[in-house]
Amino acid sequence: MSDTAHAPFLAAAAALLGPRGFTADADLMAPWLTDWRGRFTGRALAMASPASTAEVAALVRLCAEHRVAIVPQGGNSGMSGGATPDTGGHALLLSLRRMASIRTLDTENRTATAEAGVILQTLHEAAEAAGLRFALTLGGKGSATIGGLVSTNAGGTQVLRHGTMRAMVLGLEAVMADGAVLDTLTPLKKDNRGFDLKQVLIGSEGTLGIVTAATLRLEPAIAARAVLWAGLASLHDARALLLHAEAHAGGALEGFEVLPRHSLEAVCDYLPSARAPLAEPHAWHALIELVATSEAEAATLPDRAEALLASAFEAGLIADATIATSEAQAEAFWTLRDSIAPAERALGPAVQHDISVPTHKMPDFVEAAVPLIEAAWPGTRAVGFGHLGDGNIHFHVIAPAGVDPATWQVTDGKAISTQVHDLVTRWGGSISAEHGIGQLKRDELARLGDPVALGLLRQIKAALDPHGLLNPGKLI
Structure with a gap:
């Protein structure tokens, strides 16, 4: 579609959101078009920054009318390129960062309802001020947002006791592909009215709906x-x-x-x-x-x-x-x-694998995989670290000294990742434990995933987003 063809949409979106909420300025968009790891750089038709769920819903309806694809983005701190548009320049980058309100913090029921743009550290501080805590943390807590954490089913260092985001989300608000608003924010301990729709959206990486708010479980403060x-x-x-x-x-x-x-x-x-x-x-x-x-x-x-x-x-x-x-x-x-992660990044290029195997198999897996990879790829260094308690090891393979980073990533680095993912699959594990699939591992999921499971994912995607407008090219 030509820029001229997009003109009616751009004018309508600008009128809807105003200058604070909409821009097509290349310089203003540039910082948000490359993923955190620097592996993917895309282009966008424009960047929208709505300030409310109502604005998101109206914008999505406008996108549906004009058949404009949407790439939702939170803190842009993801590890798999899931919030970066492709290079076509025809998608709208939808930033949720202005939606940064903690709507309620209920100390009696130990819950907080936070909008998608709330930064994790901000939620930590608000809960702490109320004598409570939100028991999920990770290295990127100063930039990761609630919407992104829900959309990728984030884990972190406290999964051993508290579980992933799936266990912490009690209710969800999301805008669907047609602009309808799903509101399940009120938490119910028992609710047997069919499918648990919030769980369908958690971990879907913005491909089924756009998370705008979540009701989250809080824990007593640590004494x-x-x-x-x-x-x-x-x-x-x-x-x-x-x-x-x-x-x-x-x-x-x-x-x-x-x-x-x-x-x-x-x-x-x-x-x-x-x-x-x-x-x-x-x-x-x-x-x-x-x-x-x-x-x-x-x-x-x-x-x-x-x-x-x-x-x-x-x-x-x-x-x-x-x-x-x-x-x-x-x-x-x-x-x-x-x-x-930043220390090893300073050593030079590497391929990072966010993998899991059954917890009791992890020591054997690492002991088998490290010498195998290092022997197959002379000069590399394979290291594993992370969350042993939940079977999630971050398995990094550092490039030999002196290689060209860009060339190595797409040649040997890609081949190494294929070998690591093959190993993980043979050991009954997952190629994505907590970072999501995004665009980084989309093809690998298609290659290694269970055909029945993949077929069901595609059917759900087609049912909820029939025109394929929500985060195209990601996950499936």
Whole structure:
């Protein structure tokens, strides 16, 4: 469609949203047309920034009338290119960032209703001010938005205890492909009126509807926490330590992250102020967090943390360990974990794989995959780190020194990813544990996904978005 053909739509959209809510200025759009990892850069017909659900609905109706595709975008911090338009320049980039209101925060029922553009850290701070917390966090909390987290079914470092966004979303508001507004924001503990439509939209990456608000489950504030760092000989020992911690700490176990020696050293080189928590190097490290939500539990938490480590030492599971002695040190431990991705990016080009296998198989998978990949691709370095407790390891393969980044990504890097995804599939796992499919893994999902499941996904897409206007080229 020519620019002239788009003129009636552009004029109508500009009149609807006004200068604050609509622009076709290339310079203003440019920062939002490349994904966070820098792998995809697209073009857009214009960028819309509606300020309310009513404006989103009116805009979507306008797009449906003129057959203009829509690419929804939150904080543009996704890992799979799911919020970046293609290079055709015919899609509308729909930014939800102006919809940044926390509509309600109900302390009695422990819920918050937040619009799609609310930044995760802002929700954390609002819940904390009310004596509560939203128990999902991740490294990008300062830019990730609620709409994006819902649309990708985000995970993070507390999934072990609290689950992904699917477990935290109690209600949803979304604009469908024809501009109709689905409103299931009121949370009901029991509701048997057919399909759970919010769950169909969670994780659909904006391909079925545009999330405009969500009612979210809040948790009691943490009264105290104990953050532990342990050095281990192997990932198998880490898995045994996880089971040991679950048995000894029960519901107090909030997080269990693992990282290899290479990742810790990369972070210490990357951050001038970073220090390794333990004096001696270890092949693997575990970062463990225990929490208490009452004063009574808080009083016993230090002793429980000490007892956990003592029993782990006796069982031969750890070589060395320490417990953070202050909140500042606890945060420093978590900064080490949260800085792995940028630290490894500073080392040079790499292909990153957000994979999962059954939790009990993860140590065997990593021990098998690392030497296999490194042998097949001389000069590479394969590392795995992340959420051992839920079977989600971020498996990165760092390029050999001296390669051209762009060329390596589309040649050897692409072939490496194919091999990693084949391995994961043979091990009964998933090529996307928490980052979504987007455009990065769309073709791989089509190649490796279950044909029946893929067929059902396409049927649902066709039923809810018959003209294919919502985030085309993503997921399926």
